[in-house]
Amino acid sequence: MTTFGVLIxxxxxxxxxxxxxxxxxxxxxxxxxAFYINLDPAxxxxxxxxxxxxxxxxxxxxxxxxxxxxxxxxxxxxxxxLLENLSFLTDALSEVAEDQLVVIDMPGQIELYTHVPxxxxxxxxxxxxxxxxxxxxTYLLEATFVVDKAKFFAGTLSAMSAMLMLGVxxxxxxxxxxxxxxxxxxxxxxxxxxPDADILDEDIETRIAFADSDDEEAEEGVVGEVxxxxxxxxxxxxxxxxxxxxxxxEDYGMVTYLRxxxxxxxxxxxVLAYIDDAIQYHEAQEPTEPKEVDFxxxxx
Numbered sequence: 351m352t353t354f355g356v357l358i359x360x361x362x363x364x365x366x367x368x369x370x371x372x373x374x375x376x377x378x379x380x381x382x383x384a385f386y387i388n389l390d391p392a393x394x395x396x397x398x399x400x401x402x403x404x405x406x407x408x409x410x411x412x413x414x415x416x417x418x419x420x421x422x423x424x425x426x427x428x429x430x431x432l433l434e435n436l437s438f439l440t441d442a443l444s445e446v447a448e449d450q451l452v453v454i455d456m457p458g459q460i461e462l463y464t465h466v467p468x469x470x471x472x473x474x475x476x477x478x479x480x481x482x483x484x485x486x487x488t489y490l491l492e493a494t495f496v497v498d499k500a501k502f503f504a505g506t507l508s509a510m511s512a513m514l515m516l517g518v519x520x521x522x523x524x525x526x527x528x529x530x531x532x533x534x535x536x537x538x539x540x541x542x543x544x545p546d547a548d549i550l551d552e553d554i555e556t557r558i559a560f561a562d563s564d565d566e567e568a569e570e571g572v573v574g575e576v577x578x579x580x581x582x583x584x585x586x587x588x589x590x591x592x593x594x595x596x597x598x599x600e601d602y603g604m605v606t607y608l609r610x611x612x613x614x615x616x617x618x619x620x621v622l623a624y625i626d627d628a629i630q631y632h633e634a635q636e637p638t639e640p641k642e643v644d645f646x647x648x649x650x
Contacts, residue, residue: 353443353483354631355452355476359512360490361505362458365525365612369490369621370455371397372612376619383450387439390457391428392421400455402442404428407435425459429468436475443481451631452483463489463512470515477518484629486519487512488621491607493524496542497533499550500592506545507595510605519628523621524607543607547596 356373358366370386374397377384388400392410408431414424432438446452456462462469476483489509495502513520524542541549599605608624611617626632 351448351482353446353448353450353452353481354629355454355483355485356625356629357454357456357473357485357487357516357518358490359456359463359487360458360525361460361492361508364458364490364492365610366458366490367393367396367455368612369488369523369525369610369618370453372618373451373453373622374398376615376622377451379615383447385443385446385450385452387442387452387454389429389432389454391425392457393455402439404432404438407432407438422459422461425457426461426466426468429462429472433468433471433475439476440479440481443476443483460508463515464508465511465515467515470517473516473518484519484631486521486625486628487516488521488523488625489513490523490525490610493527493530493609496524496530496539500588502542503545503550503592503596503599506599506605510599510602513604521621521624521628522605522607523610525610525612527609527611527617528613543609545596545599545605545607547593547600550592550596 358370360366367390374384374386385402386398386400387402387404388396389404391404391408391413393405408428410421410424410428413419413427413431414421417424417427419427443452473485473487475481477485489512491502491505491509495505509522513522530539608621609617610621
């Protein structure tokens with residue numbers, strides 16, 4: 351039997367648990383089954399009680415206390431322990447019906463998605479063997495990142511890294527779109543959905559113009575000592591690095607973004623439709639038999 355799932359990933363604060371809750375609400379509204387898994391060993395509040403919670407196996411506080419680790423090391427230790435006890439996951443997933451969508455809520459530690467091999471190992475286990483899950487990785491990036499274009503491309507690089515590491519169908523989402531409404535023109539915002547490196551070049555030109563203006567004011571004694579951090583974050587080396595990152599992303603051509611506003615049911619439904627298409631959910635469902643009609647009954 352094949353199961354179907356979505357792995358919700360992204361940096362802390364991107365809205366992963368909020369998206370999980372929105373998907374569960376949407377699925378229930380449309381009478382679709384769901385199985386909710388929390389794999390964040392530090393999570394404390396949920397809109398829906400998880401059907402399976404990693405904290406029933408190990409919590410972050412226990413790992414930190416017993417192994418004398420900090421938060422990051424403790425989280426890695428929790429996932430290593432999960433891999434050593436995979437029956438905790440596989441036994442529960444063996445009971446999931448084929449028409450249910452498994453919604454997996456992940457923690458926000460970026461190392462899990464960029465260079466630590468734990469998550470790829472977990473995904474391999476889920477997509478093979480008895481579970482045989484068709485899984486779509488969904489990476490969230492907060493839409494407010496578009497305000498700082500260098501930050502946006504750094505986040506996009508993390509999304510691309512996750513795509514390359516996991517090697518499964520992947521959907522990237524700009525979350526919290528309601529927070530950037532009115533901040534820039536729609537035509538300008540569309541350039542972020544398929545990242546355009548020229549956006550960064552335009553931003554660099556603006557920074558240089560402001561830097562020149564600050565230099566003139568400093569010479570006139572209007573501005574005091576230049577902040578060293580600000581200087582480093584707007585210097586030629588910093589700009590060259592950001593430009594190289596943006597060009598790398600554009601050359602690969604792998605990352606595009608969907609828009610998400612969890613307060614808009616149509617927006618949530620659109621993201622879910624892309625996830626369903628990526629895992630071929632509807633193609634695998636058995637057609638519903640039409641209700642039998644007794645044509646011999648007399649009409650009223």
